Amino acid sequence: MARIENAKSIGEWLDQRLAVQTLKRVLQTEYWIPKNINFLWAMGMVLAATFGILLVSGIFLLMYYNPSTDLAFDSVNYTIMTEVGYGWLWRHIHGVGASLVFLIIYIHMFTGIYYGSYKKGRELIWLSGMLLYVLFSAEAFSGYMLPWGQMSYWAGMVITNLFSGGSLHADGLVEWIRGDYVPAQAFLSRFFMLHVLLLPLVIIGAIVFHFGTLRIPHVNNQDGEDFDFNEAAELYKNGQKKESKVIPFSPVFLSKDVFVMGIYFVLFFYLVFYHFEFAMDPVNFDPADGLKTPTHIYPEWYFLWSYEVLRPFSTNVGLIAFAIAQVIFFTIPFLDRSPNVAPANRRGLFHLWFWAMLVDMLVLTFMGKLPPQGIWSTIGLVAALVFFALWIALPIITKSEKKL
Amino acid sequence: MSTRRDFMGMALGGFTALGAVGGLYAAKRTWDPLPSVKAAGFTTLDLKDYKEGELVTEKWRGKPIFVLKQTKEMMAKATEKDKKRLIEVDGAHYMVCVGLCTHLGCIPGYRKDTQDFLCACHGGMYDATADVTKAPPPRGLDIPPFKLNGTKIALGVTGPEYEKMLADGTTLRV
Ligand code: HEM
Ligand code: FES
Numbered sequence: 187m188a189r190i191e192n193a194k195s196i197g198e199w200l201d202q203r204l205a206v207q208t209l210k211r212v213l214q215t216e217y218w219i220p221k222n223i224n225f226l227w228a229m230g231m232v233l234a235a236t237f238g239i240l241l242v243s244g245i246f247l248l249m250y251y252n253p254s255t256d257l258a259f260d261s262v263n264y265t266i267m268t269e270v271g272y273g274w275l276w277r278h279i280h281g282v283g284a285s286l287v288f289l290i291i292y293i294h295m296f297t298g299i300y301y302g303s304y305k306k307g308r309e310l311i312w313l314s315g316m317l318l319y320v321l322f323s324a325e326a327f328s329g330y331m332l333p334w335g336q337m338s339y340w341a342g343m344v345i346t347n348l349f350s351g352g353s354l355h356a357d358g359l360v361e362w363i364r365g366d367y368v369p370a371q372a373f374l375s376r377f378f379m380l381h382v383l384l385l386p387l388v389i390i391g392a393i394v395f396h397f398g399t400l401r402i403p404h405v406n407n408q409d410g411e412d413f414d415f416n417e418a419a420e421l422y423k424n425g426q427k428k429e430s431k432v433i434p435f436s437p438v439f440l441s442k443d444v445f446v447m448g449i450y451f452v453l454f455f456y457l458v459f460y461h462f463e464f465a466m467d468p469v470n471f472d473p474a475d476g477l478k479t480p481t482h483i484y485p486e487w488y489f490l491w492s493y494e495v496l497r498p499f500s501t502n503v504g505l506i507a508f509a510i511a512q513v514i515f516f517t518i519p520f521l522d523r524s525p526n527v528a529p530a531n532r533r534g535l536f537h538l539w540f541w542a543m544l545v546d547m548l549v550l551t552f553m554g555k556l557p558p559q560g561i562w563s564t565i566g567l568v569a570a571l572v573f574f575a576l577w578i579a580l581p582i583i584t585k586s587e588k589k590l
Numbered sequence: 591m592s593t594r595r596d597f598m599g600m601a602l603g604g605f606t607a608l609g610a611v612g613g614l615y616a617a618k619r620t621w622d623p624l625p626s627v628k629a630a631g632f633t634t635l636d637l638k639d640y641k642e643g644e645l646v647t648e649k650w651r652g653k654p655i656f657v658l659k660q661t662k663e664m665m666a667k668a669t670e671k672d673k674k675r676l677i678e679v680d681g682a683h684y685m686v687c688v689g690l691c692t693h694l695g696c697i698p699g700y701r702k703d704t705q706d707f708l709c710a711c712h713g714g715m716y717d718a719t720a721d722v723t724k725a726p727p728p729r730g731l732d733i734p735p736f737k738l739n740g741t742k743i744a745l746g747v748t749g750p751e752y753e754k755m756l757a758d759g760t761t762l763r764v
Contacts, residue, residue, distance in 0.1 A: 340696065344711070347695040353728065355762060365623050367631070368652035372623065477647055477654045479697040481710045497712050501693055501728045558713045 212401075214436035218419050220407040221431055227405060228446035229294040234393065235447055236290065236454075240283045241386065246276040251332065253378040255371050258334040259473045275458075281465035282457045284326055288488035290450075291319060299518065300540060302527045303406040309519040310399040316516045318396060321389050326486065328381035334374060335470030340483050342369040342377075352502040368476055410527035482557060490554030491547045497558055498567035507570065514577055521580045524587040532590065535583040539576060546572050632746035635686075637679050645700040647689060650734060650745045654689035654697055656720065664705060664718040672719040674760045675730060677751065679741055686743065687720045687731035688764055698731075707731075733761040 193199035201207045219227075250270050252261035266273035295315070298304055304312035327345065331338045346369070350360045365372030404415055413431055421430035433439050457464070469480045485493050496508035526533055530540040546569055553566035633650040640646055640659045648655040660668070660676060660683040668676070676683040689697050696711035706723065707716040715724035720731035737749030755761050 343690075344694045344696065357764070361623055362621055365621060366627050366652065367623075370627075370652055372627065376621070476652055477649065477697070479699075479710065483696060483711045497726075500725045504726060557710075563713070 215434045216419065217401065217435040218415050218422075218432040219405060219435050219439040220411075220413075221433055222407040222409060222411065223405065224408060225446050226293070226297040228443045229290055229297060231440070231443040232447055232450050233287065233290050233294060235451075236283055236287045237389070237393070239454075240280060240287065243276040243279040243283065244382065244386075246273075247280060248382060253332070253375055255334060255374055255474070258332060258374060262333045263471065278458045278462040278465075282454065282462055284329065285465040285486065285488070286454060286457070287322065288326070288486075291322065292488070295319070295515070296540075296544060299543075300530045301406050301408065302410055302522070302529075302533075304519040305522070305527045306525070307403040308399075308406065311396065311403065312519050313516060314392060314396040314399050318389065318392050319515070320512075321385060321392055323489070325381065325385045325389060326488070328377040328385060330486065331369075331374060331377040332381060333470060334474045335467075336472040336474060336478075336480050337467050337470040337483070339369055339474035339476065340479055341485060342373065344483060346373075348505065348508070352505045369474075406527065408529065410529065412527065484555055487551065487555070490552075491550035494550040494554035494566050495570045495573060497554070498563060498570055507574070511573070518580075521577065522584045523581050524584040526587060526590045528590055534587055536587060539580060539583060542572070543576050546576065632744065634742055634744045636742050637677075637682075637684055638741040640684065642682075643705075645702075650688075655734060655745065656685065656687045656689040656700075656731065658685040658700075658718065658720075659683070660685060660718065667717075668719055672717065672721050674755070674758065675719045675721060675733065677736070677738070677743070679738065679743075685719050686733060686736065686745075688734050689731065691727055692722070692729050692731060693727040729762070732764045734764050 188202070190202050193202060197206070247266065250261055250266050250273065252258055252265075262277070266277055268274075298312060298315070327341070331342050346360050346363050349363055350356050361367055364370070365376060415432065418431040421427075422432055422434070427433075467486070472480075484490065492508060492511045495511040496504045498504075499507055522536075524533065524536065530537045549565065549569040550573065553562055553569060556562040558566070631651045633648065633655070635648060635655075635657065637657075637659075640657055642659045643661040643664070644659070646657045648657060665673075665683060673683070675685065675687075677686055678684075691698050691709040691711065691714055693709065693712055693714050696709050698707035698709040698714065698716055700707055705718045707720065709715070709727065712726050713724065714722065714727035716727070716731060717723050722728070722730045733752070733755060734745045735748040735752050737744045737747040738751060756763060
């Protein structure tokens with residue numbers, strides 16, 4: 187057995203049995219963060235905190251939610267909203283949180299793209315991040331089914347139909363996913379299982395993995411500078427904190443993260459208390475009716491861009507376009523052929539590419555919300571084509587980029 | 591000794607793989623629709639109850655079923671291909687279709703004044719026989735399996751008239 191001596195403090199007692207000092211060093215006091223970063227690097231911890239809030243509010247919602255097609259709608263809209271003490275609070279927190287988590291994910295992603303934080307050595311950070319994006323999408327979709335309103339039902343219908351693969355006509359697969367010919371009890375129960383247990387477990391695992399992928403390459407910085415972390419760490423440990431390019435993650439950097447989180451949560455709770463309605467679709471306050479489609483079916487705002495990529499094309503082309511859009515961001519570390527790790531504004535054509543992509547996705551988002559008619563259809567079609575053209579252009583423009 | 595260890599490793603690995611395959615199969619079967627769900631898939635309608643030019647929505651397997659008795663005007667407009675989609679009983683023609691857009695499954699709305707269907711989801715259009723007239727839907731509304739018995743029509747059972755529609759490609763099997 188290891189040497190266990192009489193401990194003089196609880197800390198020491200734990201250290202002898204669990205090596206907490208080593209753990210603390212590896213994960214906190216000697217996990218080095220560059221100084222040359224800005225508030226955008228706090229988005230990761232903002233996401234982690236938002237996930238925590240979603241988990242807690244979800245647990246309270248679970249106390250009265252009833253996953254049956256007859257009772258689900260009332261258990262949410264009547265019981266939780268009007269009877270349960272502060273039930274409305276958990277629901278509004280959960281709804282606003284689910285919406286904001288995507289806003290922050292998109293900011294976090296585009297920060298990574300802007301600074302080239304997915305490049306050599308950091309590919310796994312990007313890939314695990316994209317995995318989280320896909321998992322959060324599945325989590326948001328399954329959660330949206332639960333109140334069993336009109337939008338729940340019809341979004342469930344339309345999205346599960348995507349799996350028929352257009353002309354492949356794989357209705358068997360669609361019925362298998364639903365457990366019925368149409369979304370019904372079997373469908374609601376299994377999406378409930380996914381939303382409250384399986385997906386959150388997988389998400390927690392994926393977050394741990396995402397953090398793990400950061401530990402060795404470390405986070406990037408505002409200049410994409412590649413410096414010697416060991417050397418910088420030695421300086422810091424020798425007391426030359428000013429000269430060193432790094433600071434410890436915790437408590438030094440974390441205190442900055444917490445400051446950004448503070449501002450974020452002011453906004454968050456402002457929305458929870460005064461503007462929660464943006465996260466609650468009015469159509470979903472009608473109970474599910476399999477014999478009546480709402481006049482416009484559109485997803486929540488964060489899925490609109492990929493929905494708009496699907497919409498202007500015929501079924502098969504639309505499905506292929508949609509499938510590509512869902513996964514294309516996974517490929518950015520491999521499609522970007524330039525070795526430069528630098529902010530986009532120093533990378534010539536890539537700078538243009540970055541803003542074109544951002545603006546194009548915003549246009550797709552707005553068009554996705556508008557009815558598919560006349561000029562809107564045309565703008566949507568053009569924006570969808572531009573989206574794919576940009577991805578085709580990416581390897582070409584980055585290949586010819588000058589080495590910095 | 592290493593061979594004995596290898597053997598144990600392979601035996602353990604083999605049984606684990608077997609268990610994993612069994613487990614996956616069980617998981618797949620658990621997601622399958624229940625037999626009771628499958629068995630509840632029949633509906634019978636009496637076609638003589640319907641009025642010309644009035645769309646009625648029935649329910650079969652939880653899906654809306656459109657029944658539209660064609661007017662003279664509709665019949666005059668229908669092409670030969672369209673007419674194949676109709677079910678003839680006692681000299682009258684009926685459109686009987688699953689009322690879910692063949693694009694992604696919204697319910698197209700019937701417009702009485704223009705006698706056609708518009709799907710609000712992505713703008714697809716269908717004529718009075720439910721044949722597609724504007725993309726994105728790839729084809730007309732699907733016709734459910736049916737069997738005629740006098741003026742009665744049973745949905746969920748395949749009769750000779752439905753076989754014929756399948757054979758000449760008028761509808762896909764639903
Ligand atoms: C919602 C779940 C997520 C959580 C909890 C999370 C958390 C974090 C944290 C704490 C960091 C380090 C601090 C920072 O640079 O912000 C980080 C970095 C990073 N994340 Fe995420 N993240 C999530 C989703 C994503 C997604 C969707 C992507 C994009 C595909 C992504 C890509 C990255 C990249 C590239 C970095 C490195 C940034 C750099 O080196 O400068 N993450 N993440
Ligand atoms: S679902 Fe009808 S046009 Fe897309």
